[in-house]
Amino acid sequence: MAASDRRTSTLALAHALSAAERGLPVFPLSPSKLPALPSPHRDDPEPARCRGECGLPGHGVHDATTDPAAVRALFALAPWATGYGIACGRPPHHLIGVDLDTEPAVLGRLAREHGFTIPGTVTVLTPSGGRHLWLAGPPGVAVPNSAGRLAPGVDIRGSGGYLAGPGSVTARGAYRLVPGTAALPPAPCPPALLRLLTPPPRPSARTRRPSPHGGGRTGQGPHGEGLIRFVLAARRGRRNTRLFWAACRAYEDGVGDALADALADAAVRTGLTAHEARATISSAARLTAPRGAGAPRAR
Structure with missing residues (x-):
């Protein structure tokens, strides 16, 4: 290891110990910002769900600790670490x-x-x-x-x-x-x-049933009505941003499909075209979809 690399690693450890002293749980990071220690389960035939229960290092954020001796031990196992993560x-x-x-x-x-x-x-x-x-x-x-x-x-x-x-x-x-x-x-x-x-807990199937008093088509409820008002209040230059934010919240709360029409209508009333509104809502649906369900989550 070059002298400059050793110095960077030594400084990373010093900063990590200082953070741990302030009560912040830390663990070593590589130059890519990923955990520096490889998983001890990387060669297992099945994906591991272990979060450090095995007692071995290499579980990323689950290795984080405020114990100075444990911090030093983690960095000793990863002399290539150039930074530290704070859990x-x-x-x-x-x-x-x-x-x-x-x-x-x-x-x-x-x-x-x-x-x-x-x-x-x-x-x-x-x-x-x-x-x-x-x-x-x-x-x-x-x-x-x-x-x-x-x-x-x-x-x-x-x-x-x-x-x-x-x-x-x-x-x-x-x-x-x-x-x-x-x-x-x-x-x-x-x-x-x-x-x-x-976000509030996802509503159950029972709470998402259409209301017999009108408004059942959208399944709005107080939370949905608040999101629609949020979109309606958008000023020029903020219309698409507000619609995207509201649609993400709706899908994360489990009512995205039920609110999609009402959100699109609200966005059109602020000046967006129907096509723009639908495209933005579709983007929100893709972003908030669980991994492995449909399109991958974008960043």
Whole structure:
């Protein structure tokens, strides 16, 4: 190993130990941002569902720990590691990562529309020009991972997900803390934002039955009516974005097909063509489809 590689690996370990000291569970990453340690089950004839119960390292985010000795042991097994991952959703911080691939103004507009303020918190600049905002979630609330569901270019890292920690070096560059945020604790996630990040339970077949009092054709209900109002309130330049967001929420909540006509009608009323509206709703359906069911999930 070259001296520069050894230095990068040593720095990655140092940053990881510092994060672990703050209560953030960590594990080593390779330059590709993937877990550095290969799975111990990679040669098994059947896909393994093990999440570390076997006691062996190599389970990605499930290896994450705050124990300094265990962190050192993981990095000793992966001397090629150039960074570290921080597991989200784990105590004590129950970290929620807001991954902005676009301008922060996108999140600012979302905050204004839904009545919350983005708090000052740990912020990490990514090599691609984006940024990660660290927020603390409440215990007992599992925030799902998502890509583009909250808004285009806004991904969420929640339970079972991870963020590349500041100081990590990848093939595209380094992750760096925004000056002035290093000493901040992860700020509590605003309640209004948390509600957006935690979709309600999927309605049962019984609750999705058409209503005998009209409106049964769309199966709207209060949640569906809220999504339709959200689309109707779109201003010029935001019509397609709002429709896509609402359709993703509808499909993730299990009522996408029932609401598709009403959402399309609402979008047409704001100025989109029927073809544009249907194409956007179809894209949302493909994006939110479970893996292996129809078109693959896009990012």
